[in-house]
Amino acid sequence: MSTGLIILFxxxxxxxxxxxxxxxxxxLRNRFKNSFSQIDVQLQRRYELIPNLVEVAKGYMKHEHxxxxxxxxxxxxxxxxxxxxxxxxxxxxxxxxxAGAEKGLMNAMGRFNVxxxxxxDLKADQNMQDLxxxxxxxxxxxxxxxxxxxxxxxxxxxYREQFPANLIAGSFNFSEGxxxxxxxxxxxxTMRVSFA
Amino acid sequence: MDFFGQQSKVxxxxxxxxxxxxxxxxxxxxxxxxxxxxxxxxxxxxxxxLTLTPIGLLVAGFFWLAIGFGCFFRWLDVRGGGSRLAQRFxxxxxxxxxxxxxxxxxxxVNAEMAIAASIPEPSVWVMPYEHPINAFxxxxxxxxxxxxxxxAINDLQREELQAVVGHEMGHIVKGDLAIxxxxxxxxxxxxxxxxxxxxxxxxxVGSIFRVVGGICVFTGTLIRSAFSRRREFLADAMxxxxxxxxxxxxxxxxxxxxxxxxxxxxxxYRQELAHLCFYTRDKRNWFARxxxxxPRIDDRIKAIDPHFAVxxxxxxxxxxxxxxxxxxxxxTIAANTGVHTGRSTADAVISHPGVQMLAGTMMMGAMDGNPxxxxxxxxxxxxxxxxxxxxxxxxxxxxxxxATSLAAIFALFASQDNRERMQYLNSIAFAYQQPxxxxxxxxxxxxxxxxxxxxxxxxxxxxxxxRGDVQPQNRRHLLKNLEKLLEIEHETTVVNYACLTLLRRWxxxxxxxxxxxxxxxxxxxxxAEHDKLKSGDINSIPASQIDTASKKTQGKKxxxxxxxxxxxxxxxxxxxxxxxxxxxxNLEDYRRVMLSYTSEFIPLRSQHEQGxxxxxxxxxxxxxxxxxxxxxxxxxxxxxxxxxxFEVTQREHLLLTLFSxxxxxxxxxxxxxxxxxxxRQAANF
Numbered sequence: 001m002s003t004g005l006i007i008l009f010x011x012x013x014x015x016x017x018x019x020x021x022x023x024x025x026x027x028l029r030n031r032f033k034n035s036f037s038q039i040d041v042q043l044q045r046r047y048e049l050i051p052n053l054v055e056v057a058k059g060y061m062k063h064e065h066x067x068x069x070x071x072x073x074x075x076x077x078x079x080x081x082x083x084x085x086x087x088x089x090x091x092x093x094x095x096x097x098x099a100g101a102e103k104g105l106m107n108a109m110g111r112f113n114v115x116x117x118x119x120x121d122l123k124a125d126q127n128m129q130d131l132x133x134x135x136x137x138x139x140x141x142x143x144x145x146x147x148x149x150x151x152x153x154x155x156x157x158x159y160r161e162q163f164p165a166n167l168i169a170g171s172f173n174f175s176e177g178x179x180x181x182x183x184x185x186x187x188x189x190t191m192r193v194s195f196a
Numbered sequence: 197m198d199f200f201g202q203q204s205k206v207x208x209x210x211x212x213x214x215x216x217x218x219x220x221x222x223x224x225x226x227x228x229x230x231x232x233x234x235x236x237x238x239x240x241x242x243x244x245x246l247t248l249t250p251i252g253l254l255v256a257g258f259f260w261l262a263i264g265f266g267c268f269f270r271w272l273d274v275r276g277g278g279s280r281l282a283q284r285f286x287x288x289x290x291x292x293x294x295x296x297x298x299x300x301x302x303x304x305v306n307a308e309m310a311i312a313a314s315i316p317e318p319s320v321w322v323m324p325y326e327h328p329i330n331a332f333x334x335x336x337x338x339x340x341x342x343x344x345x346x347x348a349i350n351d352l353q354r355e356e357l358q359a360v361v362g363h364e365m366g367h368i369v370k371g372d373l374a375i376x377x378x379x380x381x382x383x384x385x386x387x388x389x390x391x392x393x394x395x396x397x398x399x400x401v402g403s404i405f406r407v408v409g410g411i412c413v414f415t416g417t418l419i420r421s422a423f424s425r426r427r428e429f430l431a432d433a434m435x436x437x438x439x440x441x442x443x444x445x446x447x448x449x450x451x452x453x454x455x456x457x458x459x460x461x462x463x464x465y466r467q468e469l470a471h472l473c474f475y476t477r478d479k480r481n482w483f484a485r486x487x488x489x490x491p492r493i494d495d496r497i498k499a500i501d502p503h504f505a506v507x508x509x510x511x512x513x514x515x516x517x518x519x520x521x522x523x524x525x526x527x528t529i530a531a532n533t534g535v536h537t538g539r540s541t542a543d544a545v546i547s548h549p550g551v552q553m554l555a556g557t558m559m560m561g562a563m564d565g566n567p568x569x570x571x572x573x574x575x576x577x578x579x580x581x582x583x584x585x586x587x588x589x590x591x592x593x594x595x596x597x598x599a600t601s602l603a604a605i606f607a608l609f610a611s612q613d614n615r616e617r618m619q620y621l622n623s624i625a626f627a628y629q630q631p632x633x634x635x636x637x638x639x640x641x642x643x644x645x646x647x648x649x650x651x652x653x654x655x656x657x658x659x660x661x662x663r664g665d666v667q668p669q670n671r672r673h674l675l676k677n678l679e680k681l682l683e684i685e686h687e688t689t690v691v692n693y694a695c696l697t698l699l700r701r702w703x704x705x706x707x708x709x710x711x712x713x714x715x716x717x718x719x720x721x722x723x724a725e726h727d728k729l730k731s732g733d734i735n736s737i738p739a740s741q742i743d744t745a746s747k748k749t750q751g752k753k754x755x756x757x758x759x760x761x762x763x764x765x766x767x768x769x770x771x772x773x774x775x776x777x778x779x780x781x782n783l784e785d786y787r788r789v790m791l792s793y794t795s796e797f798i799p800l801r802s803q804h805e806q807g808x809x810x811x812x813x814x815x816x817x818x819x820x821x822x823x824x825x826x827x828x829x830x831x832x833x834x835x836x837x838x839x840x841x842f843e844v845t846q847r848e849h850l851l852l853t854l855f856s857x858x859x860x861x862x863x864x865x866x867x868x869x870x871x872x873x874x875x876r877q878a879a880n881f
Contacts, residue, residue, distance in 0.1 A: 034314075035314055038311060038314070133297075133300065133301070133304065134304075137304035137305075137308060140308045141307065141308050141311050144308050144311045144312035145312075147312060147438075147440060148311060148312050148313070148314045151437065
C-alpha cells in the first residue's frame with residue numbers, strides 16, 4: 001500500500017509542477033505579446049501627432065508645401081505598415097516593411113526640422129512647443145516600449161530554455177520569442193528628433 | 197552595471213529577511229508564553245515547571261490579540277487607495293491639463309516609465325512645499341499614487357527625474373508597496389503592546405508589556421530596515437533596467453547628495469514616510485545605519501556606477517570652467533540683484549517717469565526730515581500712527597521694483613543698536629556689493645521706523661515683488677543668507693523670527709496649486725471633526741459659556757490637550773504681551789482661554805526670556821501634531837484675545853499671521869468675525 005501511495009504522491013507532485021511551469025510559460029508569453037502591442041500603440045500615438053504638427057506648421061511655412069506633403073505621405077505610409085504588422089506580428093516581411101516606412105518617416109521629419117530652423121516664429125509658437133514636448137515624450141515611449149518588449153522576450157526565452165522548463169516547453173510547443181530587430185542605431189535616431 | 201544579476205541577488209536575500217521577520221514574531225510570543233508558564237509553574241509549585249500552562253497560553257493569546265488590534269488600527273489608518281493617502285500627506289494631484297511645464301514633464305516621464313515597466317500608469321501627485329528632492333509611491337491595487345516633491349521636479353534634469361520615477365516604478369513592480377504596508381501594520385501592532393503597557397500603568401504587568409513591546413518594535417524595525425535597504429538597491433537596479441541609463445540614476449543620487457537638505461522631507465509626516473521615500477539622510481554612526489531605512493547614498497551610487505565619483509568630478513570641473521569667473525552662490529545672487537536693479541529700474545522709468553521722480557523727491561524730503569514734501573500731507577501721518585494707511589502707499593512708491601524690495605527686506609531686519617547695525621551692513625556689503633549695502637542703509641535711515649511699525653505690510657509687498665521677478669533657487673539663497681545674517685546678531689527676537697517665517701512661506705509659495713492645498717489637503721480629512729467644532733462657533737457664544745462649550749465640543753480630546761498646555765500658554769502670553777498693556781483684564785482673558793485647554797495654571801511668559809524663539813518653534817511643532825480642528829480653534833481663540841481690548845496693534849496682527857501660517861490654518865480677519873468688539877473696533881480700522 002505504501003509503495004503505491006508514494007508513487008501516487010510523486011506522480012501528483014510531478015503533474016502539479018508541470019502545471020505550474022506551463023502556466024508560467026503561458027503568462028510570460030502573453031506578457032511579451034502584450035508588450036509588442038504596446039509598441040504599436042505608441043507608434044500610432046506618434047502618427048496621430050504628426051498631422052497636428054503639420055497643421056500648425058502650415059500657418060507659418062507658406063512656401064514649404066513640398067516638405068510638408070512629404071511628411072504627410074511618409075506618415076500615412078508608416079501608419080498603414082504598422083497596422084498591417086500589428087495584425088500579423090509573426091510575419092517578418094511586414095515587420096521589415098514597417099521598419100522601412102519608419103525610416104522614410106524619420107527622413108521626412110529630419111528634413112522638416114531642418115526647414116523649421118528658418119522659421120523662428122514657428123519655433124516660438126506655444127502650440128508648436130507643446131507638440132514638440134509631446135513628440136519627444138512619444139519618441140521616448142516608443143523606445144521604452146521596444147525595450148520593455150525585448151526585456152519580456154528575454155525573460156520568456158530564459159525561462160523557456162532553463163532546465164526543466166525546457167522539457168515542458170518542448171513538449172507543449174512553446175517556440176522562441178523573437179527580439180524586435182530594429183537596429184539600435186535607428187531607435188537612437190528616433191530619440192534625437194529635436195526642434196531646439 | 198549588471199542590473200539583472202543585481203536584481204536576483206537582492207531578491208533572494210530579501211526573502212530570507214521576510215522569513216526572519218515572521219520567525220521573530222512567532223518566536224517572541226512563544227517566549228512570552230513559555231516564560232509566563234514557568235513563572236506560573238514555580239508560583240504554583242508544580243514539579244514540571246517547563247510545561248506550558250493555560251495562563252501562559254492565555255497571556256500569549258492576549259499578546260496576539262493586542263498585536264492584532266494594533267494591526268487593525270494601523271490598517272484603518274493606511275487603508276484606502278493611494279489617492280487618499282497622498283492627499284493625507286498634503287500632496288496635490290497633477291491634472292492632465294496642467295499649465296506648468298514642469299508638471300507636464302513629470303506626467304510625460306510618468307507615462308514613459310510606466311510603459312518601460314509595463315504597468316498601468318499611477319496617478320501623479322506633487323508636494324508643493326517640499327524643497328528636498330524626493331519621491332515615493334503609496335497605495336495598492338488599481339489606485340497607486342506616485343508622489344514627487346516640488347524640489348524634485350524643480351531641480352532634477354529630465355533624465356534624472358526619469359531615473360527617480362523609474363526607481364519608484366521598480367518598487368511597484370516588485371510589490372514592495374504591499375509588503376511595506378504589511379510590515380507597517382505589524383509594527384503598529386507591536387506599538388500597541390507598549391501602549392497597552394502604558395495604559396496598565398506603573399506595575400509589573402504593565403512593565404512586562406512595555407518591555408516585550410519595546411523588544412518587538414526594536415527587532416521589527418531592525419528587520420524591516422534591513423529589508424527596506426535591500427529593496428532600495430533592487431529598485432535602483434530596476435530603474436536602471438527601465439531607463440537603461442545608469443549615469444542618470446547616479447547623477448540623480450549625486451545631485452541629492454550635493455543638495456544637502458537638512459531632512460529628506462520637510463513636512464511632519466517625514467518619519468512615517470521615511471521607508472517609502474526615494475532616499476533618506478545618511479546616518480552617521482554604525483548603529484543608526486543599522487536602523488536606517490535606506491542605504492548610504494554613496495553605496496547606492498557605487499552599486500550603480502563604480503566610477504561615478506571620477507566622472508562627477510570631471511563634469512563639475514568642466515562646468516566650473518564654462519561658468520568663467522563666477523564662483524559660489526553668493527556671487528550668483530549678487531549678479532542677479534544687479535541685473536534686476538538695472539532692468540527693473542529702467543522699466544519703471546520708462547513706464548512711470550513721474551512716479552520715479554516723485555519717489556526721488558520723497559526720498560530727499562524724508563532724508564531732510566521734512567514730512568511735508570509727502571503728497572498726502574500731514575493728515576495721513578495720523579493714519580500712519582494707526583498703522584495701516586500711509587506705509588502701504590509709501591511702500592508702493594518707494595519700493596517700486598524687486599531690487600528695492602530686497603533692500604527693504606534687509607533694512608527691516610537691521611538692528612536698532614548702532615554698533616550692531618554697522619556690523620550687519622558690513623556683512624551685507626561682504627555678501628553682496630557695496631552699492632546694495634548703501635541702498636539698504638539709506639532705506640533703513642529713511643523708512644526704517646515705518647518698516648518696523650508695520651513689518652507685515654513690508655513683507656507682503658516685498659515678497660509679492662520678489663515672487664514675480666526672482667528665480668526660486670535665488671529666493672532660497674536669499675533666505676539662507678538672511679538666516680545667516682541674523683545669526684550674527686545675538687539671538688533672534690520674536691519679531692524677527694516671525695518676519696523670517698512669513699517671508700519664507702510667502703516667497704516659496706510659488707507653486708500654482710497653492711490655494712488648492714489649503715482647501716483640500718488634511719483639512720478635508722478632518723472635515724467631520726471640523727464641522728463638529730464649527731457648530732459650537734466660539735465667537736457667537738457669550739464669553740461665560742465658552743469654557744463649557746469648548747469642553748463639550750472637544751470632549752474626549754481634553755486629556756490630549758493637557759499635554760500641550762504649556763505650549764499654548766507660551767503662544768498666548770506672547771500674544772498678550774504684544775497688545776502692549778498687561779492689565780488685569782488681559783490676564784483674565786488669558787486664564788479664561790487657558791481653562792478650555794488645560795486645568796493647571798500656566799504662568800505668563802515674556803518675549804525677553806532666553807531662548808524663547810526655539811521654545812516657540814517646539815510649540816509650533818507640538819501644535820502641528822494636533823488635528824486641524826484643534827489648531828483652528830486655537831487660532832480663533834487667539835483672534836478673540838486680540839480683539840477683546842478693542843485695539844489691534846501691528847505686533848498682534850503680525851503674531852496672529854505667524855501663528856496661522858505656522859499652524860497651516862486659515863487666518864481669521866480680526867474684527868470682522870468678532871461680534872463682541874462692536875463699533876469701536878470698526879473705527880480703529
